[in-house]
Amino acid sequence: xxxxxxxxxxxxxxxxxxxxxxxxxxxxxxxxxxxxxxxxxxxxxxxxxxxxxxxxxxxxxxxxxxxxxxxxxxxxxxxxxxxxxxxxxxxxxxxxxxxxxxxxxxxxxxxxxxxxxxxxxxxxxxxxxxxxxxxxxxxxxxxxxxxxxxxxxxxxxxxx
Amino acid sequence: xxxxxxxxxxxxxxxxxxxxxxxxxxxxxxxxxxxxxxxxxxxxxxxxxxxxxxxxxxxxxxxxxxxxxxxxxxxxxxxxxxxxxxxxx
Numbered sequence: 391x392x393x394x395x396x397x398x399x400x401x402x403x404x405x406x407x408x409x410x411x412x413x414x415x416x417x418x419x420x421x422x423x424x425x426x427x428x429x430x431x432x433x434x435x436x437x438x439x440x441x442x443x444x445x446x447x448x449x450x451x452x453x454x455x456x457x458x459x460x461x462x463x464x465x466x467x468x469x470x471x472x473x474x475x476x477x478x479x480x481x482x483x484x485x486x487x488x489x490x491x492x493x494x495x496x497x498x499x500x501x502x503x504x505x506x507x508x509x510x511x512x513x514x515x516x517x518x519x520x521x522x523x524x525x526x527x528x529x530x531x532x533x534x535x536x537x538x539x540x541x542x543x544x545x546x547x548x549x550x
Numbered sequence: 551x552x553x554x555x556x557x558x559x560x561x562x563x564x565x566x567x568x569x570x571x572x573x574x575x576x577x578x579x580x581x582x583x584x585x586x587x588x589x590x591x592x593x594x595x596x597x598x599x600x601x602x603x604x605x606x607x608x609x610x611x612x613x614x615x616x617x618x619x620x621x622x623x624x625x626x627x628x629x630x631x632x633x634x635x636x637x638x639x
Contacts, residue, residue, distance in 0.1 A: 524636065528566035529638070
């Protein structure tokens with residue numbers, strides 16, 4: 391049962407570690423970070439998007455997210471694969487919460503792992519921008535006296 | 551959401567503002583139908599939807615985006631969706 395001492399070292403590079411998911415449960419930053427952790431990584435960048443208590447000063451009671459789940463997962467995976475390729479990532483995790491998200495809780499968590507910090511910083515930011523621009527998820531802001539479907543600025547009228 | 555529609559029909563899904571406007575999450579429409587005729591079909595059922603909703607939306611057929619000006623045929627069993635401007639994050 392003893393493993394050869396070199397058994398954890400691989401000469402062929404491991405397939406990149408890609409995790410994308412959506413859930414109705416609270417998100418965990420620790421869990422996202424663990425998913426991308428690797429002895430080959432020198433940097434993990436973690437981004438947590440949390441729900442704000444106002445929109446331009448108007449109090450928000452809570453936010454509710456809905457998704458075209460099949461397509462949203464496909465788009466998230468495609469973004470993750472592009473980011474791995476472009477920034478030579480070792481791992482990437484994108485998880486988005488659905489349903490009602492109380493104020494101050496995480497609605498999206500992105501974790502990226504790369505050999506060096508520069509690539510990890512860049513990939514973390516770019517992943518978030520791509521997710522906001524194209525993943526098929528919609529946010530309903532509930533004000534108490536009405537609600538509004540929010541639109542991310544450049545998600546509108548794109549051709550691809 | 552992925553239940554197969556009966557023969558002669560396709561499924562159309564509505565999200566966010568499109569769901570509010572139609573008061574439906576999905577329905578069955580008659581197939582086959584040219585994508586560029588879909589707007590007319592929806593406008594007849596939901597007066598004003600073209601200008602108020604569809605003008606800012608994209609369209610997918612079987613999880614792929616399609617150009618609404620091109621001659622794409624929607625076939626029976628297809629899953630079509632109206633995609634309003636997204637707002638994740």
